[in-house]
Amino acid sequence: MKVTLVTPAGRGSRAGNRTTATRWARRLRELGCRVRLAGPEEAPTSWRFGSRPPDLLFALHAWRSHAAIRACREAFACPVVVVLTGTDVYRFQHSHPEAFLDSLDAADVLVGLHDCLEEDLPTRFHPRLRIVHQSALPLPPRAPGPKERAFEVLVAGHLREEKDSLRAALAARDLPPTSRLRVVQLGSACSDDWARAARDEMARNPRFRWLGDLPRWRVRRWMARSRLMVISSRMEGGANVVSEACVAGLPVVASDIPGNRGLLGEAYPGYFPVTDTEALRACLLRAEREASFVETLRRHVAARALLFRPEAERDALAGVLAICGL
Template sequence: MLKVTLVTPAGRGSRAGNRTTATRWARRLRELGCRVHLAVPEDAPSTWCPGGRPPDLLFALHAWRSHAAIRACRETFACPVVVVLTGTDVYRFQHSHPEVVLDSLVSADVLVGLHDCLEEDLPARFHPRLRVVHQSALPLPSRAAGPGERTFDVLVAGHLREEKDSLRAALAVRDLPPASRLRVVQLGGAHGLDWARAARDEMARNPRYRWLGDLPRWRVRQWMARARLMVISSRMEGGANVVSEACVAGLPVIASDIPGNRGLLGEDYPGYFPVGDTEALRACLRRAEREPAFVEQLRRHVQARAPLFTPAAEREALAGVLAACQLVS
């Protein structure tokens, strides 16, 4: 039985995306017959060895935040290292902290990306090491309540922070004509007091915007069933699991035109808008409210992408990573 240590910067109890990914991948790897130990970068490598047996493989989520664990593994154990690249790794820290990210890339036997356009922004010499694992999602319960008629609810799901351009959808529904039924419902915790204050201020001035804070997964899924659209306005993404969830749920998406979204929704997806362009996003939302055929076009596209995001597809991709590490045949 392969022993895998899976390092994530997000600790136990966190609702951050890295923790969700780590927990789900631990389940997939166990389905493949692995024994999995979850750790955080601050843990001493000696804690990775329950029963005295060192790991056969290290999975490190985040090239920059997990750099210390990657180095410690190379110095302490003779096992392959898999580095999972996040959006901030590729689109921020690769430029702001190049020596750290480059060291993690060089140290990796296999690099894992979460979307299909990662090669656009990864140095060519690392392309042969790259494997893509699409994050999986489960269908919504058949009993889930559908959208109401009184409002045209647009869902934004994700922690409020700069990378997500989190208030873009709220800005897009300001000062609409009274006849419009558009309403933005935002879910996710605020990264800092400034973001919490900004969300509350927006609610005070914008009756079409509600911020409900950090909700448990089952509540998020309830809102996905109630919404007519999801907006993903991010400035950078490494391959957001919320896109997978929307596709599997058949929830149409309006998304910023960035590699992390195109790499999941496809180059020909008709629901993109330029990053940070409030007027363009407003036009997309108004069109969706007025044109049911546009919403159905988006729905058909996300439903066509859904087979990429099944647990079986994710498990098969992870098995390919193990094979690339020459740990399985």
């Protein structure tokens, strides 16, 4: 079976869409598919395998890949799977509804990345929606030592508005002098303004460090050594970093949005209201002071980890192929 997988993130990008596309290409190959990764700007003629068109198109991002989805519908008779991202559902559905909805109408199957997606999707699309949880690989177990000097809190994600990226840094300001809490931020800045804001925050906030865009192995090393992760996003389509934290047994404090609840569960005890600096500060201080609270969060993320195994992701993708009759 020949699959073209269109992603709006180019080769070499560390953006979430590219990471998902690369990992799903590997899973689809495990299922016996021949997979070609393509950018949304590429002409359908470049998607051919020799003289044959693809048997299936996977398009990540309904709005950014709209032209590719339309071109496929016009050029080929193959099924189309559209993968819905956070900015798709929570931004472009409202700011660019015509292209967004046209992509959904063109799809044979819609794929979401978290369990609460139906809350924000028009009812007529629900029968075509399938959920594929993004997988992650485990980290070596961490053994915190009693003499550690800092309580390190990790934020992993590119600096941009959707992520509310500096919320943890703001929450770390004006803590009691006795606090050992430190915030480490990983990820590239998506604009000069974000880079300037991060550097300014480091200059005024001794509890905050921004390390920029790091390779995957270094991000995983930071996950292994951190005591807590903060996911402060305003919108998420089902962040892979949540999967990674759960599989790693890394406790999470997360904004109370559908994209986080759809991965961590409705009853997760580590939510705070989105953009609420004071509430996040209270969560962080509680985590530093109450080992039992951190352990409760750890048990919850560990219970969710089975959802994010590579085998579960592969089986879910196999189900999508079956729906397409392939």
